[in-house]
Amino acid sequence: MKLCMIGTGYVGLVSGVCFSDLGNDVICVDRDIQKIDGLKKGVIPIYEPGLDELVLKNYKNKRLKFSTDLKNSISKSDIIFICVGTPTKKKDNSADLSQIYNVAKEIRSSISKFKIIITKSTVPVTTGDEIEKIISQKVSKKLFSVVSNPEFLREGEAIRDFIYPDRVVIGTNDKKSNRILKNLYSPLTSKGAKFVNTSRRAAELIKYASNAFLATKITFINELANLCEKIDVNIEDISIGMGLDKRIGGRFLRAGPAYGGSCFPKDTKAVVTTADKFNTSLSVIKSVIKSNQNRSSLLLKRVFNILKNKVKGKKICFLGVTFKANTDDMRDSSSLSMIPSLIKKGAKINYFDPTGEKDEFKKIKNVKFSDSINLAIKDSDLIIIHTEWNDFKSINFKKEVNKKNFVIFDMRNIYSPTKMRNLKIKYFGIGR
Ligand SMILES: NC(=O)c1ccc[n+]([C@@H]2O[C@H](COP(=O)([O-])OP(=O)(O)OC[C@H]3O[C@@H](n4cnc5c(N)ncnc54)[C@H](O)[C@@H]3O)[C@@H](O)[C@H]2O)c1
Known part of the structure; x- marks a missing residue:
């Protein structure tokens, strides 16, 4: 089939490449000329395991193309996927749909034969109705159909998630x-994914409901971790004990920093504002948002306690700054609020991230990127394990850190407290 992905970001690029690998002819379009030029030369704009090989393979065999020419790409394709961003509007926390509606206007001037127009972007319920209205102002309804097909891939595992989804909605x-x-x-679906056909509005809501539910699970276990810290119970035992119940499931039930990334923060806010518009209060999700917003300041307070409120001049190392492992995505990562707050208190930050230096910290005085774990931790008073990369799972801290009384705050509970105690390392985890 001939497909066109509009927006070559995480979703557009990954799903476009995977569709081409499945034998379709795919054009990935973006308005970002630099990104498209780079892709044509084999420069992959995001860090995603396995993506570069798949792009190169399918670009070489010509099933995958890159373009900035939206009109031409649409006219050559039968199925158009809208994969542009739907960020949070600062004004009222709703989803900013300007990119979606701009694309809808561009599509309507390029249709001359039947096209299926699909929103893969996460869009509030009734957005499909609006897209249909915009296009039908210039094009007969017989020539197009607007479908919702939300994407559930996770950054860091995007290719596997796309090829082996639990369901296709x-x-x-x-x-x-x-x-x-x-x-x-x-x-x-022949490999086991369930095919769910439903109404357009239901498909739109399924995506928000799923993300809000997962955000709730994370927030739930994070709050329980706060209790565990007060009663000498290990949160890991609670996660295992709860997660083994098939009705609950163990995934997204690990305590850690606030949830971040490009989806959960914005989608929880958007579904609440959509519901408000329909005079319905999603009070559970509202309190999840509030609890998550408080989480970074709560963990900061723990950092201050660990340092006995003597933050000034302390050398603090962050291992990992992205919101989760196996991605370079910094959107809504809790490090974005924690690092500047520690700097304000006079700390000196050194950080290492396997995906390299981050623009977000380049201009902040006293924040330095080190290009190896050893360099980053060498002179630290406090090491914060912020992101759960495998790279951080077997560090010989005793050998690598020069300071005698360094402390570790493991926000991902990677290490065993007993082992750390035996090594005589001052160690703090989450909820234990
Ligand atoms: N990132 C994820 O893990 C993920 C997972 C599932 C769903 N989603 C949803 O998918 C959507 C896209 O997310 P993303 O992370 O891929 O975004 P992104 O910001 O990485 O990519 C969006 C791309 O669209 C391009 N674009 C915007 N307007 C355009 C136009 N008029 N013509 C051509 N290109 C245009 C931008 O230049 C950008 O490259 C969002 O709604 C998001 O919520 C994201």
Whole structure:
């Protein structure tokens, strides 16, 4: 099939490459000329395990193309996926849909034969209705069908998630579109993924409901970790004991820093504002958002306690600054608020991240990037394990750190407290 992905970010690039690998002809379009030029030369704009090999393979065999020419790419394709960003509007926390509606306007001037137009971007319920309205102002409804097909891939595991999804959700009442999309996704459903056909509005809401539920799970275990710290109980035991119940499940039930990334913070806010618009209060999700917003300051307080409130002049090392491992995405990472707060208190920050130096910290005085773990931790008073990269799981701290009384604050509970005690290392984890 001939596909066009509009927006070549995490979702557009990963799903475009995977669709081409499944035998489709795919054009990935972006308005970012530099990004497209880079991709044509084999420069992959994001860190995602396995992505570069797959891009090179499919670009070479010409099933995958990159372009900035939206009009031409649309006219050559049968199925158009909208994969542009839907960030949070600062004004009212709702989803900013300007990129979506701009694309809808561009699409309507490029349709001359039947196209399926799919929102893969996460969009509030009724956005599909609005896209249909915009396009039908210039194009007969017979020439297009607007479908919702939310994407559930996780950064860091995006390719595997795309190829082996739990489910493929298709929101449309149009039988022809449903049949074509069932066929498009058949290589995935034949391997066990469930195909869910529902209404467009339901598909839109399924995505928000799923993300809000996962954010709730994380926040729930984070709050329980706060209790565990007061009663000498290990939160890891609680996660295991709860997670083994099949009705609950162990995933997204590990205590740590506030949830971050490009999806949970913005999607929880957006679903709450959408519900408010329909005079419905999603009070559970509202309190999840509040609790998560408080989490970074709560963990900062713990840092101050660990340092006995003597932060000035202390050398603090962050191992990992992205919101989770195996991605270079810094969007809404808790390090973005923690590091500047520690700097304000007079700390000196050294950080190492396997995905390299971050623009976000380049201009902050007293924040330094080290290009190896050893260099980063060498002179530290406090080492904060912020992100759960495998690279951080077997460090010989005793050998690598020069300071005698250094402390470790393991925000991911990677290390065993007993082992650390035996090594005579001052060690703090989360909820234990
Ligand atoms: N990142 C994830 O893990 C993930 C997972 C599932 C769903 N989503 C959703 O998918 C959507 C996209 O997310 P992302 O992380 O891929 O975003 P992104 O910011 O990485 O990529 C969006 C791309 O769209 C391009 N773009 C914007 N307007 C354009 C236009 N008019 N023409 C061509 N290109 C245009 C931008 O230049 C950018 O490269 C969001 O709604 C997000 O919530 C993201």
